[in-house]
């Protein structure tokens with residue numbers, strides 16, 4: 001790509017013949033290695049639009065638009081995206097249906113921790129709802145997926161996790177990830193119960209004492225028993241008890257989230273004795289009892305868990321007999337603090 005693309009574009013505006021503009025644009029496009037990176041692809045596609053525009057006026061319009069996008073940064077309130085170049089962010093999902101076929105297994109990411117979410121979930125949320133050096137809070141850190149993504153995206157991160165054995169492994173993983181990224185992110189892993197942990201003292205090491213995004217990936221009630229601890233949400237005896245505890249966690253962290261900023265809850269439903277238990281919607285209502293507004297209900301595909309692998313036919317048969325559908329989705333519920 002020519003470095004002086006802005007000059008080249010400005011010069012195009014003084015040309016009076018479509019054919020001459022076409023030649024010049026062709027030349028500029030040939031100089032770009034497409035597929036190299038998001039920005040080059042963006043410039044290439046925009047040049048192509050200039051090339052294909054029918055009238056001289058339309059060509060000028062697209063040239064001016066590209067010039068503007070390269071010279072003026074249109075800030076977004078919650079992230080680092082330049083909205084004047086919105087077309088280049090083809091990696092950002094804006095639909096409410098997320099079909100992600102493969103888990104990102106790069107670096108320290110792995111599926112070893114039973115019940116962890118795929119890294120693409122925090123990756124999308126962090127890119128969309130925080131800026132560099134802002135603080136992400138994860139109230140159920142587990143194997144540290146959110147923290148790894150925060151490190152890679154140059155955000156700071158606080159994670160709370162109840163289980164000390166899980167924390168030991170996660171600390172190792174995070175150390176390696178920080179090293180391989182030569183990261184300057186400030187991170188803090190808190191061993192404790194998200195319902196009661198006092199965040200004040202732990203946030204001292206951060207310049208700001210509030211977070212700009214909260215990600216919550218609680219146990220889906222009792223589907224997976226994460227530990228034997230009574231305080232573990234997966235050990236609550238009834239759905240009401242689970243929701244009460246979940247509500248206490250929201251209450252405990254809400255003061256530490258900036259107003260106008262986002263809270264994301266990743267959650268799925270379950271069957272109990274032939275009845276669908278809508279944990280997701282019950283959790284959504286629990287959040288909406290507080291000072292939040294609902295921004296999106298995202299449905300994400302959910303592929304076989306190891307417990308169902310190889311048993312697809314059996315489950316299909318059971319579904320046909322029992323008159324139910326096999327879970328293939330979970331929710332990412334997105335709220336904004338009022």
Ligand SMILES: C[S@@+](CC[C@H](N)C(=O)[O-])C[C@H]1O[C@@H](n2cnc3c(N)ncnc32)[C@H](O)[C@@H]1O
Pocket residue numbers: 113115116117118139140141142143144145146160161162163166192193194195217218219220226227231232233234
């Ligand atoms: C669904 S997993 C989160 C997985 C995480 N997103 C990851 O990618 O590894 C839920 C986690 O919450 C933890 N947990 C359960 N109850 C908790 C509580 N009251 N406070 C803090 N952590 C809790 C469990 O130990 C478990 O690691």
